[in-house]
Amino acid sequence: DGEELYQSARRCLAEHDHEGAALFYRRAAELGHARAQCSYGKCLYLGSGVAKDPAEAFRWFGYAARAGLDIAQYNLGIMYLKGVHVQKDREMAKRYFALAAQNGHEEAAKILEKLN
Numbered sequence: 001d002g003e004e005l006y007q008s009a010r011r012c013l014a015e016h017d018h019e020g021a022a023l024f025y026r027r028a029a030e031l032g033h034a035r036a037q038c039s040y041g042k043c044l045y046l047g048s049g050v051a052k053d054p055a056e057a058f059r060w061f062g063y064a065a066r067a068g069l070d071i072a073q074y075n076l077g078i079m080y081l082k083g084v085h086v087q088k089d090r091e092m093a094k095r096y097f098a099l100a101a102q103n104g105h106e107e108a109a110k111i112l113e114k115l116n
Contacts, residue, residue: 002033009039022049029060034067041075045084054085065096070103077108081115090115 028036
């Protein structure tokens with residue numbers, strides 16, 4: 001199941017096996033596990049264990065964000081703010097930071113305050 005695969009990925013990371021972690025995150029993400037979707041997106045964003053691919057990172061962050069995961073919403077806000085894979089869009093960044101802040105992400109709330 002997704003949670004079991006997600007935990008396998010975390011064990012791989014603890015052993016510094018980034019390729020193994022990315023593989024397990026992807027498999028869990030494909031099963032709809034929101035935290036795995038976000039974690040796989042981070043792998044893609046950073047090029048950790050997989051080839052760097054901001055477009056795919058954006059897609060996986062989007063799945064997790066739609067599931068209500070605050071860190072994924074925050075990550076999309078950062079991508080819009082910096083213009084990574086997407087056109088810089090301050091309003092979209094604020095939208096995602098607001099969603100993340102509503103879901104308890106403190107850093108998103110701080111950034112949102114600075115942007116307003």
